[in-house]
Amino acid sequence: MAFVPYALTRPFLFGLDPERAHDLTMDAIDALQGTPLQCLWQQPRVDDPVALAGLRFANRIGLAAGLDKNGRCIDGLGAMGFGFIEVGTVTPKAQPGNPKPRMFRLPERDALINRLGFNNGGLAAFIGNVKRARSFRAGGGILGLNIGKNAATPVADAASDYLLGLDGVYPHADYVTLNISSPNTQNLRALQGEEALDALLGTLQVRKAKLAKQHGKTVPLFVKIAPDLDEAQVRLIALTLKRNGIDGVIATNTTVARDAVLGLPHADEAGGLSGKPVFEASNRVIRLLRSELGPDFPIIGVGGVMSAADAQAKRDSGADLVQIYTGLIYRGPALVTDAARLMKAGTNKARAS
Numbered sequence: 468m469a470f471v472p473y474a475l476t477r478p479f480l481f482g483l484d485p486e487r488a489h490d491l492t493m494d495a496i497d498a499l500q501g502t503p504l505q506c507l508w509q510q511p512r513v514d515d516p517v518a519l520a521g522l523r524f525a526n527r528i529g530l531a532a533g534l535d536k537n538g539r540c541i542d543g544l545g546a547m548g549f550g551f552i553e554v555g556t557v558t559p560k561a562q563p564g565n566p567k568p569r570m571f572r573l574p575e576r577d578a579l580i581n582r583l584g585f586n587n588g589g590l591a592a593f594i595g596n597v598k599r600a601r602s603f604r605a606g607g608g609i610l611g612l613n614i615g616k617n618a619a620t621p622v623a624d625a626a627s628d629y630l631l632g633l634d635g636v637y638p639h640a641d642y643v644t645l646n647i648s649s650p651n652t653q654n655l656r657a658l659q660g661e662e663a664l665d666a667l668l669g670t671l672q673v674r675k676a677k678l679a680k681q682h683g684k685t686v687p688l689f690v691k692i693a694p695d696l697d698e699a700q701v702r703l704i705a706l707t708l709k710r711n712g713i714d715g716v717i718a719t720n721t722t723v724a725r726d727a728v729l730g731l732p733h734a735d736e737a738g739g740l741s742g743k744p745v746f747e748a749s750n751r752v753i754r755l756l757r758s759e760l761g762p763d764f765p766i767i768g769v770g771g772v773m774s775a776a777d778a779q780a781k782r783d784s785g786a787d788l789v790q791i792y793t794g795l796i797y798r799g800p801a802l803v804t805d806a807a808r809l810m811k812a813g814t815n816k817a818r819a820s
Contacts, residue, residue, distance in 0.1 A: 519787050528550055532691070557589070579741050610639075622654040630671065661706075665710070690715075693720050695748075715766065721739025722745045747771075753785045775808070782810060
């Protein structure tokens with residue numbers, strides 16, 4: 468058997484409730500990863516090594532956090548050709564997330580709305596799943612572990628949850644991402660404010676230094692921010708990241724804006740909007756960050772990548788690496804290889820000139 472074109476399976480999946488389709492897909496990948504049937508979705512990985520934040524990424528295209536919240540499909544997803552994969556968001560304690568239904572397609576705009584709310588099996592189960600993954604990392608894939616706070620934890624006590632998460636994932640991560648920008652956990656985005664962010668990052672950097680000594684390795688720390696920030700807010704975040712010695716930034720999470728989908732079915736549903744409508748907003752934040760952070764600060768761009776050209780546009784906006792999520796749902800695994808090839812061609816052209 469060989470790779471099955473996504474166009475053959477998408478009609479079936481899009482005929483199901485979005486979360487049901489997601490669960491079925493992840494269950495299938497989990498069951499079949501590492502078996503001969505993995506060839507059903509396997510893609511060649513483009514070799515385009517990139518050195519960033521002390522790591523060597525196999526290519527510039529990664530999977531964004533949120534698709535595999537429990538880290539149970541790392542090897543199977545890695546077979547799609549990603550240079551790096553980010554799993555989570557994981558919280559210290561298991562939690563069910565928000566009430567269903569909580570995921571909605573807007574196919575007219577290549578978009579999704581979700582209000583999942585960090586539904587996950589908790590830190591212990593997450594770490595167990597990560598430890599079972601073998602082939603992706605053995606083949607040179609980079610693994611990012613994304614941590615957040617439990618919904619029941621007051622935002623004033625958020626640092627305690629992030630410390631628990633950092634302690635747990637640090638030995639198993641190539642890099643760790645702090646998710647402070649999901650719109651689906653009440654008050655979480657308040658952590659993007661200068662004072663709150665400064666306090667959180669300072670606390671975590673002290674813990675990271677201790678963990679580096681304990682485990683004999685330094686794991687880069689990234690922060691994921693929202694697209695719904697004005698220029699002044701982005702500048703303050705950039706200054707705070709640099710002041711605290713953070714290793715990189717991921718821009719951006721989903722948006723709460725609805726201008727691009729007004730009048731469409733489900734447009735009024737609460738939650739974060741992803742896909743094509745967030746493309747320009749995330750690029751705007753990337754450009755601002757690059758201007759403020761300088762040419763060498765690592766930026767991972769994410770939001771609305773539906774084609775290889777979209778991935779290159781993120782690079783042109785200032786991102787070093789690019790992640791996809793909603794694009795994978797709408798376009799399938801071929802998007803990964805197509806984007807990685809174009810990015811490699813762009814890199815080679817730049818070197819030649």
